[in-house]
Amino acid sequence: MKTRATLSDVARIAGVTMMTVSRVINNKPGVSAEMRQKILDIAREIDYRPNQIARGLATNQTTTVGLVVPDNTNPFFAQIARGVEDHAYERGYNIFLINTAEDTTRELRALDSLWEKDVDGLILCSSRLPNSRLEKQIERFSATVLLNRELKTPMPGTITINLNDQNTAHLAVSHFLSSGRRCIAHISGPSNSNSAQKRLEGFKAALKAANLPYDASLVESSPPDTESGHTAAGNLLAAHPEIDAIFAFNDLVAMGALQYCLEIGKQVPQDIAIMGVDDIPLASIVRPKLTTLHFNQNYIGRLAMRTLLEIVAGEASPASIRIEPELYVRESA
Amino acid sequence: MKTRATLSDVARIAGVTMMTVSRVINNKPGVSAEMRQKILDIAREIDYRPNQIARGLATNQTTTVGLVVPDNTNPFFAQIARGVEDHAYERGYNIFLINTAEDTTRELRALDSLWEKDVDGLILCSSRLPNSRLEKQIERFSATVLLNRELKTPMPGTITINLNDQNTAHLAVSHFLSSGRRCIAHISGPSNSNSAQKRLEGFKAALKAANLPYDASLVESSPPDTESGHTAAGNLLAAHPEIDAIFAFNDLVAMGALQYCLEIGKQVPQDIAIMGVDDIPLASIVRPKLTTLHFNQNYIGRLAMRTLLEIVAGEASPASIRIEPELYVRESA
DNA sequence: TTGTATGCGTTATCAA
DNA sequence: TTGATAACGCATACAA
Numbered sequence: 001m002k003t004r005a006t007l008s009d010v011a012r013i014a015g016v017t018m019m020t021v022s023r024v025i026n027n028k029p030g031v032s033a034e035m036r037q038k039i040l041d042i043a044r045e046i047d048y049r050p051n052q053i054a055r056g057l058a059t060n061q062t063t064t065v066g067l068v069v070p071d072n073t074n075p076f077f078a079q080i081a082r083g084v085e086d087h088a089y090e091r092g093y094n095i096f097l098i099n100t101a102e103d104t105t106r107e108l109r110a111l112d113s114l115w116e117k118d119v120d121g122l123i124l125c126s127s128r129l130p131n132s133r134l135e136k137q138i139e140r141f142s143a144t145v146l147l148n149r150e151l152k153t154p155m156p157g158t159i160t161i162n163l164n165d166q167n168t169a170h171l172a173v174s175h176f177l178s179s180g181r182r183c184i185a186h187i188s189g190p191s192n193s194n195s196a197q198k199r200l201e202g203f204k205a206a207l208k209a210a211n212l213p214y215d216a217s218l219v220e221s222s223p224p225d226t227e228s229g230h231t232a233a234g235n236l237l238a239a240h241p242e243i244d245a246i247f248a249f250n251d252l253v254a255m256g257a258l259q260y261c262l263e264i265g266k267q268v269p270q271d272i273a274i275m276g277v278d279d280i281p282l283a284s285i286v287r288p289k290l291t292t293l294h295f296n297q298n299y300i301g302r303l304a305m306r307t308l309l310e311i312v313a314g315e316a317s318p319a320s321i322r323i324e325p326e327l328y329v330r331e332s333a
Numbered sequence: 334m335k336t337r338a339t340l341s342d343v344a345r346i347a348g349v350t351m352m353t354v355s356r357v358i359n360n361k362p363g364v365s366a367e368m369r370q371k372i373l374d375i376a377r378e379i380d381y382r383p384n385q386i387a388r389g390l391a392t393n394q395t396t397t398v399g400l401v402v403p404d405n406t407n408p409f410f411a412q413i414a415r416g417v418e419d420h421a422y423e424r425g426y427n428i429f430l431i432n433t434a435e436d437t438t439r440e441l442r443a444l445d446s447l448w449e450k451d452v453d454g455l456i457l458c459s460s461r462l463p464n465s466r467l468e469k470q471i472e473r474f475s476a477t478v479l480l481n482r483e484l485k486t487p488m489p490g491t492i493t494i495n496l497n498d499q500n501t502a503h504l505a506v507s508h509f510l511s512s513g514r515r516c517i518a519h520i521s522g523p524s525n526s527n528s529a530q531k532r533l534e535g536f537k538a539a540l541k542a543a544n545l546p547y548d549a550s551l552v553e554s555s556p557p558d559t560e561s562g563h564t565a566a567g568n569l570l571a572a573h574p575e576i577d578a579i580f581a582f583n584d585l586v587a588m589g590a591l592q593y594c595l596e597i598g599k600q601v602p603q604d605i606a607i608m609g610v611d612d613i614p615l616a617s618i619v620r621p622k623l624t625t626l627h628f629n630q631n632y633i634g635r636l637a638m639r640t641l642l643e644i645v646a647g648e649a650s651p652a653s654i655r656i657e658p659e660l661y662v663r664e665s666a
Numbered sequence: 667t668t669g670t671a672t673g674c675g676t677t678a679t680c681a682a
Numbered sequence: 683t684t685g686a687t688a689a690c691g692c693a694t695a696c697a698a
Contacts (some may be wrong), residue, residue, distance in 0.1 A: 004448075004473075006675060017685050022677065030683060052449045053395065054675030056386045059689045064450070067430075073415045073614075078406045085405070085432050089439070094446055096364045097400075097430040099418050106422070113427055115337075117397070140337075226618060257616055262620065281406075285559055285588055287357055287595065339691060350669050355693065361667060387691030390674045 005021070007050040013042050035115050057119060065121040065308060066096045066114035068107065070128075075280035076124060076250065076297055080147070083301020084123060091309060093120075102190065102223075104128050111137045122309040123147060128192055132331045143311035149194050154318040157237060159307050161300065161321045168293050168325045169202030170209075172247040172275050175291075175327060177210055181245035181273055185218040187232045187257060189249035194223070195247060199277075203247065224249055229256025237264070244272050245333065251276035251283045251292055258286065258332060273333035275326070288331035295325055338381040346375050353394035356384060359576060362605065389451060396453040399447035403461075407557070408613035409583065409630055410458060412478070416634020417456060424642060426453075435523065435556075437461050441472075444470045454641040456480060461525055478637045482527050487651040492640050494633065494650070494654045501626050501658045502535030503542075503552050505580040505608050508624075508660060510543055514578035514606055518551040519567045519640045520590060522582035529554070529582060536580065557582055560590025577605050578666070584609035584616045584625055591619065591665060606666035610658070621664035628658055 007025070011018045016035070023031050024039045025048075031039075042048075056062040067084055069077040081097060088095050100107040107129060114122060121143035123291060127134055131152060138144050138158055146160040169186075176184050186203050189196030204214050219241060222232040229248060233256065237243055248254035254276030258268060266272050268288055276283060277296035300323060310316040340358070344351045349368070350583050357372045358381075364372075375381075386486050389395040400417055402410040414430060427550075429447060433440040440462060454476035459468055464485060471477050471491055479493040491641060506520030509517050519536050537547050550572060555565040562581060566589065570576055581587035587609030591601060599605050601621055609616060612627035633656060643649040 008675080018676080019678095019686085022683060023684090026677085032683060035683085049445065049449050051390075051451060051675050053386055053389045053451045054690090055677075057390050057692090058675080058677040060690075062386065071415070071423070072405065072418070073408070073411045075406070075408075075411075078408075078411050082404070082406045082432065085430060089431070089442075092446075094429045094431065094450060096427045097414070097418060098422070098427065098484060099415060109422075112382065113425075116382045117427060118384060118386045130445075208476075226614070259618060259620075278367055281559070282618070285615070286618065287592075341691080351692075352670085352694095353668060356668090359693085365667060368667080384691055387674090388693075390676090391691080393674075399688045 004051070005046045006041075006051070007048075008209060009046060010039060010043050010048050013046070014039050034214060041078045046059040049327040052134050060118070062118050062120055063092055063121050064094050064117065065094065065123065065305070066098065066110075066117070066119045067113070067123045068098050068100060068110050068127075069127075070100050070102050071123045072097060072099055074252065075282060076252075076278045079280070079297030080125065080301040080304070083298040083303075085301075086298070087305040091305075093305075093309075100128070102128060108133075108137070111140075115140050121145070121312050123304050123308055124149070126193065126195070143308055145308045145311070147300070147304055149321070154320075155246035157311055159311060159319045159321065161304055161307070161323065163195065163295060163323050163327060165198030166205065168277055169199045169247065171293060171325060171327050172277075173203060173206035173210070175275070175333065176245040176247070176273060176331070179273065179333070182249060183218070183240065184245040185220070185236045185243045187229060187236070187246060187248045187253050188219055188221045189224050189253075191221050193224075199249065201210045218243070221290065222249065222253060224252060224255040226252050226259075229253030230260045232258075233257035236288060237261075246272065246274050247274050248274065251278045251280045251290060254290055254292070254332070255282065255286060258288075258290070269331065269333050275333045279328055283328075284330065291330045291333035292328050293325035294328045337384070338376075338379045339384070340381075342358070342379060343372060343376050343381050346379070346384060347372050368548070376645070393451070395451050395453055396425055397427050397429065397450065397452050398638070399431065399443075399450070399452045400458075401431050401433060401443050401447070402455045402458045403433050403435050405430060407585065407586075408615060409611045412613070412630035413458065413621075413637070416631040416636075417638045418634075419631070420635040420638040424638075426638075426642075429641070433461070435461060441466075441470070443590040444473075448473050451554070454478070454645050456637050456641055457482070459526065459528070467551055476641055478641045478644070480633070480637055485522065486655075490644055492644060492649060492652050492654065494640070494656065495654050496528065496628060496659060498531030499535035499538065500615060501610055502532045502580065503539045504537035504626060504658060504660050505610075506536060506543070507608060508662070508666065509578040512606065516570045516573065516576050517578040518553070518573065518576045520569070520579060520581045520586050521552055521554045522557050522586075524641065526553050526557075527637060542554055549577070555582065555586060557585060558587040559585050559592075562586030563593045564589075566590035566593040570594075579605065579607050580611050581607065584611045584613045584623060587623055587625070587665075588619060589613065591621075591623070602664065602666050608666045612661055616661075617663065624663045624666035625661050626658035627661045628656060 007115040098110040278293040431443040608624040615624040
């Protein structure tokens with residue numbers, strides 16, 4: 001590794017001070033045209049690149065943001081991350097990606113390390129932190145976007161982006177009902193997940209609105225992955241063979257449920273209908289193709305990054321953004 | 334956002350110089366036990382965290398590494414990234430994630446920005462850069478791990494990790510042959526991908542070893558995603574309806590091919606066998622379950638990070654690591 | 667065991 | 683239009 005050129009290298013060669021070099025590098029006025037050109041030439045010649053660490057120390061801006069997700073392997077968050085990174089790239093930012101693995105200790109350490117790294121902003125997805133701790137953490141960052149998590153009271157410098165979980169559940173139940181389903185089960189997400197709670201509420205509300213009773217034994221909580229969905233469906237159907245529809249927490253879970261139903265010889269959707277949430281790419285690949293409540297994750301990711309930069313620029317006020325689902329009827333329901 | 338405490342804040346309160354505080358923060362000897370404890374207490378009290386930007390400037394170490402992938406949304410790289418991040422977390426490192434979208438311009442900009450950010454090391458996956466440019470880029474980093482990419486000649490401070498692509502193709506063809514397939518097609522990856530080229534070579538070699546002729550019209554190049562696999566299979570089968578086996582570049586492509594075959598009413602694997610590569614989680618979810626050449630991506634990711642840190646620590650010599658595939662026979666072949 | 671001086675590469679504030 | 687000086691927060695070498 002050859003040692004990198006610095007501002008003073010350029011300055012020495014050009015026979016000027018670091019300041020004038022700094023001015024041209026940062027496109028600031030106050031330098032003659034010929035001097036500017038000369039410096040630019042030299043900089044290119046010796047392959048000078050500003051040291052962002054030093055710049056960060058001087059300006060308190062790192063052109064760096066933190067992205068914290070439960071699991072970047074989950075297609076939902078993978079797509080979100082891609083959207084975030086795409087927009088970050090366009091704006092000249094770099095992103096620190098950190099997984100929490102649904103572990104609050106790890107989440108706390110993630111936030112600490114981002115703070116130490118002095119990121120310009122934070123995008124925190126599906127935080128599992130209790131409110132008080134969460135607020136304490138967020139206060140340390142000058143700009144934060146909370147994804148999949150609400151705040152009891154607005155906080156300066158933070159904007160929340162949430163899926164409309166209530167409506168999501170409502171659309172699912174309505175669709176089941178309108179296609180004649182009568183015994184609807186729900187595989188709920190992690191009980192400490194905000195979305196899971198909201199969707200369960202929506203599920204209950206939708207039943208009530210249809211004058212149907214709510215039976216708690218038709219709801220099974222599960223981690224948000226395929227195997228867990230598989231076993232949850234097993235439990236549900238063992239206790240209630242009469243189930244003719246399952247509303248799953250997300251597509252991954254729905255996938256597992258679908259697989260289980262197929263394994264025990266059920267026809268989908270004839271015998272039992274299955275609906276997921278998210279519309280991950282997988283949903284349209286599996287057979288039967290998954291009916292799901294679509295969210296455009298790439299767009300949400302970009303939106304999160306864009307919003308974050310607006311906060312950084314001081315152009316945004318505390319706000320909460322709600323994203324609406326769209327019902328994509330495919331083959332499983 | 335409240336302003337953060339600095340070393341000198343702690344020092345002032347403790348009534349000592351920054352130096353002694355620095356010593357206890359970094360666990361260095363030369364401080365009395367009581368002083369150490371007192372400073373620790375104060376630091377916790379005012380929630381002091383070392384500013385890694387400043388520390389980085391002073392030490393030239395940022396405890397930060399860059400991870401460059403074509404697409405973090407591709408399950409293969411998502412798993413790799415997870416492995417990298419998991420191990421980074423354990424070692425106290427943060428990772429910059431950047432997508433190249435298979436675009437060399439974007440890849441170059443990614444590497445430039447990582448260099449400016451002064452990362453301690455670089456993990457570069459599936460670089461699409463021509464050799465000369467690649468070498469020029471790598472020289473700038475003190476430690477780099479190249480994944481899915483070979484180097485003509487070893488370079489100081491860099492280690493390559495590659496899948497054994499030749500053997501991968503060989504295992505696929507052998508399995509097809511031993512199960513009686515006679516007309517084997519290959520959906521090859523991007524022509525500028527190292528892996529794609531090697532697998533194609535292996536494919537040819539395996540045919541030759543079996544005394545079978547190589548027919549170039551049985552090979553179709555395709556981007557490494559599901560839709561592309563779908564259309565590639567379409568092209569192949571339109572020209573050669575007699576194809577009874579397809580070796581796909583990866584599971585995503587295989588998935589698309591599988592879907593296409595099902596759509597035109599072929600039975601898999603009775604009429605046509607399909608094999609992928611990677612063993613992404615999806616492979617065991619889809620129906621029929623995909624037979625594939627398994628690689629443990631999480632392990633590879635961790636290995637890459639571990640290896641990188643060994644280079645950083647000066648404990649490693651230039652080397653090339655080769656990962657062997659394992660045939661996972663499931664249902665599609 | 668503790669402190670002083672200096673530097674890392676850059677920007678900001680004045681001055682010339 | 684350019685330059686001198688200080689500052690960002692911390693670590694290193696050397697003294698005391």
